[in-house]
Amino acid sequence: MSKPGETVQTRIRRMELKDIQRVREIDVASFALPWPERSYRFEILENPASHSYVIEVELDGDKPVIAGMIVMWFILDEAHIGTIAIDETYRRLGLGRLLLAESVLDAYQRGIRICYLEVRRSNQAAQGMYEQFGFQVAGIRPRYYKDNGEDALLMTLKPVQPERLEALRRRRTPANPGK
Ligand SMILES: CC(C)(COP(=O)(O)OP(=O)(O)OC[C@H]1O[C@@H](n2cnc3c(N)ncnc32)[C@H](O)[C@@H]1OP(=O)(O)O)[C@@H](O)C(=O)NCCC(=O)NCCS
Numbered sequence: 001m002s003k004p005g006e007t008v009q010t011r012i013r014r015m016e017l018k019d020i021q022r023v024r025e026i027d028v029a030s031f032a033l034p035w036p037e038r039s040y041r042f043e044i045l046e047n048p049a050s051h052s053y054v055i056e057v058e059l060d061g062d063k064p065v066i067a068g069m070i071v072m073w074f075i076l077d078e079a080h081i082g083t084i085a086i087d088e089t090y091r092r093l094g095l096g097r098l099l100l101a102e103s104v105l106d107a108y109q110r111g112i113r114i115c116y117l118e119v120r121r122s123n124q125a126a127q128g129m130y131e132q133f134g135f136q137v138a139g140i141r142p143r144y145y146k147d148n149g150e151d152a153l154l155m156t157l158k159p160v161q162p163e164r165l166e167a168l169r170r171r172r173t174p175a176n177p178g179k
Pocket of ligand 1: 129
C-alpha cells in the first residue's frame, strides 16, 4: 500500500450510518458469514451496548479511506468483541493491532476489565494478533460456524492490562511510523 517516503495517517472514529456501505464491503470480503446491513444499522442506531469504530487511512494527498472496523458490546465490566476486520489491501501493516489496542484501551477507560471473543480454530492470523494482547483460549464452542461447522475458540483477555495495550498501540509499523 504505502511507498517509501509516503506518510500513512490513521484515524479511529465512531462508526456512522454513512460508513455502512464501505464497512459491508470489508465484511463481505473478509468473512464467510458477513453481517447483513441491518445489523450495522442496529449497532449504530439502537444498541446502547455497542461500541463500533472504523479505522481510516490517508496516504499523502489522498482522501481518507476506511480500512477496517470493530464492533464491541459492553456488558458491565466485560467487552465482547463481535467483529474486527481489515480490508485485504491494508493487511499486515499494523492496522488490526492498532485498532484493537485503541479500542480496548478506550474500553478500559470506560471501566471494561475483561474482553472475550470467538475465533475460528483455523484463523491463525487473528489468533496470532490476539495472543500478542494476552488473549488466552478459555474454551471451545463446538460447530459454532454455520457455513462449515467449524469450531470457535473462545479467547479471553483477563484482566485487561493498559500498559500492554499502550505498548501495542505505540508499536512502530507502516501504519504507525511515528513522528
Ligand atoms: C485478523 C486481521 C484483523 C489482522 O489485521 P492486520 O491489520 O493484517 O494485522 P496486523 O498487521 O496489525 O498484525 C498484527 C499481528 O497479527 C498476526 N497476523 C496478522 N496477519 C497474519 C498472517 N497473515 N499470518 C500470521 N499472523 C498474522 C501477527 O501476529 C501480527 O503481528 P506481527 O506483525 O508482529 O507479526 C486481518 O487479518 C483480517 O481482517 N482478517 C479477516 C477477518 C478476521 O479474521 N477477523 C478476525 C475475526 S475473529
